[in-house]
Amino acid sequence: MALLEARGIDKRFGAHYALSGVSLAIEPGEVHALVGENGAGKSTFIKIVTGVYKPDGGELWWQGKQVTVPDPKTARELGINVIHQDRQLVPAFTGLENLYLGLPYPKRPFGLGVRWGEMRERASQTAARLGIEVPLDVPASDMSPPERTMLEILRAMMLECRLLILDEPTAALTDREAELLFSLIGRLQSQGTAIVYVSHRMDEIFRLSDRITVLRNGKLAGTLTKQEATRDKLIALMTDGKAKPAGDGSVQAAPRRASATSAGPVILRAAGIATADGRVKRASLEVRGGEVVGLFGLAGAGRTELLEAVYGLRTLAAGELAVAGERVQKPAPKKSLNRGIVLIPEDRRGHALIMGMTIRENMTLPVLSSFSDGVRIRAGAERSSVSRWMTSMNVKAAGAEQPVGELSGGNQQKVVFAKALMSEPKLFLCDEPTQAVDVMTREEIHRLLRDQADNGRGVLFVSSDLQEVLEIADRIVLMHGGETIAELPNDGVLPEDVLKLIYNQEKGSEPKHGSV
Numbered sequence: 001m002a003l004l005e006a007r008g009i010d011k012r013f014g015a016h017y018a019l020s021g022v023s024l025a026i027e028p029g030e031v032h033a034l035v036g037e038n039g040a041g042k043s044t045f046i047k048i049v050t051g052v053y054k055p056d057g058g059e060l061w062w063q064g065k066q067v068t069v070p071d072p073k074t075a076r077e078l079g080i081n082v083i084h085q086d087r088q089l090v091p092a093f094t095g096l097e098n099l100y101l102g103l104p105y106p107k108r109p110f111g112l113g114v115r116w117g118e119m120r121e122r123a124s125q126t127a128a129r130l131g132i133e134v135p136l137d138v139p140a141s142d143m144s145p146p147e148r149t150m151l152e153i154l155r156a157m158m159l160e161c162r163l164l165i166l167d168e169p170t171a172a173l174t175d176r177e178a179e180l181l182f183s184l185i186g187r188l189q190s191q192g193t194a195i196v197y198v199s200h201r202m203d204e205i206f207r208l209s210d211r212i213t214v215l216r217n218g219k220l221a222g223t224l225t226k227q228e229a230t231r232d233k234l235i236a237l238m239t240d241g242k243a244k245p246a247g248d249g250s251v252q253a254a255p256r257r258a259s260a261t262s263a264g265p266v267i268l269r270a271a272g273i274a275t276a277d278g279r280v281k282r283a284s285l286e287v288r289g290g291e292v293v294g295l296f297g298l299a300g301a302g303r304t305e306l307l308e309a310v311y312g313l314r315t316l317a318a319g320e321l322a323v324a325g326e327r328v329q330k331p332a333p334k335k336s337l338n339r340g341i342v343l344i345p346e347d348r349r350g351h352a353l354i355m356g357m358t359i360r361e362n363m364t365l366p367v368l369s370s371f372s373d374g375v376r377i378r379a380g381a382e383r384s385s386v387s388r389w390m391t392s393m394n395v396k397a398a399g400a401e402q403p404v405g406e407l408s409g410g411n412q413q414k415v416v417f418a419k420a421l422m423s424e425p426k427l428f429l430c431d432e433p434t435q436a437v438d439v440m441t442r443e444e445i446h447r448l449l450r451d452q453a454d455n456g457r458g459v460l461f462v463s464s465d466l467q468e469v470l471e472i473a474d475r476i477v478l479m480h481g482g483e484t485i486a487e488l489p490n491d492g493v494l495p496e497d498v499l500k501l502i503y504n505q506e507k508g509s510e511p512k513h514g515s516v
């Protein structure tokens with residue numbers, strides 16, 4: 001008997017079907033991947049199963065009985081939990097406090113306070129059963145991304161979770177951290193918990209899943225077993241055969257550029273940068289026009305913080321920064337934009353988009369003056385430019401006038417990217433720009449970034465996916481503990497080489513300044 005069965009699920013937003021007649025069964029103890037292009041309906045399906053959205057048609061069956069899931073609480077009571085990419089923890093609460101959020105606290109008699117000892121005991125027992133360690137006394141804000149993921153999984157398992165839905169769980173994790181998660185998934189599975197695994201990362205999908213279901217435009221495109229599935233087959237199902245996968249499984253991968261030996265003048269020079277908050281301690285690097293520089297390090301290494309410092313979101317305490325040969329004393333976002341620097345931030349919801357505004361408004365806001373004849377906006381030129389970018393980035397939406405808040409996560413990311421490209425910057429600071437976008441768009445973003453470099457612009461690229469850094473960068477700068485520790489030309493560098501350099505630092509030797 002299936003653990004969960006969805007039969008003919010429909011969900012409409014206005015006249016648009018986000019899901020149409022989707023039927024899917026999840027068996028106990030299986031890892032079932034849910035894949036599809038951005039906007040295919042994966043999140044909508046999850047929201048229906050977890051009681052966030054009410055379906056417009058169809059049925060849900062749980063362990064052989066038809067059920068309704070009117071709210072998330074009912075889903076949790078049934079044993080269905082979801083772990084979202086944007087983690088649902090209260091930053092100031094400790095691990096233990098977060099674990100008991102929304103759960104009945106064991107109370108002392110006569111309401112005299114909470115029995116913390118008992119709570120801790122229960123938490124420790126569940127953690128031991130799962131073979132994980134979670135710091136119970138540390139505030140969530142001080143935990144590393146994998147610790148936070150583990151904490152959320154622990155919270156779900158304390159609720160007798162039978163079906164755990166993981167939505168892009170490795171997006172913020174490095175390879176090594178992801179390994180911890182994968183081994184936990186294996187243990188959960190062997191204890192009979194079913195996992196629905198939503199991801200755009202093909203290697204993970206193949207490695208973990210027993211079965212893979214593909215959604216396309218809100219419809220079920222097919223379910224394949226691990227044995228049947230190949231990359232090409234999945235991509236063909238996702239795109240209805242429209243994408244032409246290359247023989248090696250990559251999708252229309254742009255050829256690697258001849259490395260940037262011909263790189264142009266230095267656009268960005270950072271020497272011994274430190275931030276006032278101590279997150280960046282000593283970072284030095286250069287980005288030349290015509291090259292893509294990959295910035296790699298483990299979580300907490302200071303990569304995002306370095307980009308933010310260069311852009312002007314963090315106060316500098318030491319070091320020198322120069323843009324196009326001109327010394328910058330106090331970088332600030334507005335000035336950075338004027339100097340031709342754009343930052344594509346990791347937290348796009350918080351920083352890069354205004355959710356209530358339309359796609360067109362979001363894209364053209366920073367460049368509106370270029371569509372103006374001095375008196376009024378040339379609406380036709382604006383519309384056609386937006387429409388060109390939407391096509392080029394394959395933004396799936398009802399039209400340019402749809403509010404970005406209604407788009408799927410991946411499509412929001414595409415809008416952020418198009419917006420950055422429209423301002424024709426000379427230096428791109430990209431923080432995880434392909435996080436949560438589908439495989440086809442990932443290649444497109446890589447191609448666009450390479451085009452930028454080919455046209456003489458500079459790109460500084462942060463990704464926690466080492467493979468991606470090796471695919472796209474001409475040069476790789478490594479960070480550890482807030483310092484740049486080494487720089488490598490990307491000419492046949494292997495992931496092992498990079499990881500060795502980083503883990504050698506981890507083993508306790510004080511970071512030394514490398515060749516940067």
Ligand SMILES: Nc1ncnc2c1ncn2[C@@H]1O[C@H](COP(=O)(O)OP(=O)(O)OP(=O)(O)O)[C@@H](O)[C@H]1O
Nearest residue numbers: 013018038039040041042043044406407408409410
């Ligand atoms: N609240 C909403 N209002 C209007 N349309 C919506 C809403 N939520 C989702 N949609 C639409 O439903 C469709 C499916 O979106 P969904 O978020 O389920 O996609 P997804 O497969 O999870 O994509 P991604 O991989 O980008 O996260 C999209 O066309 C989206 O624009």
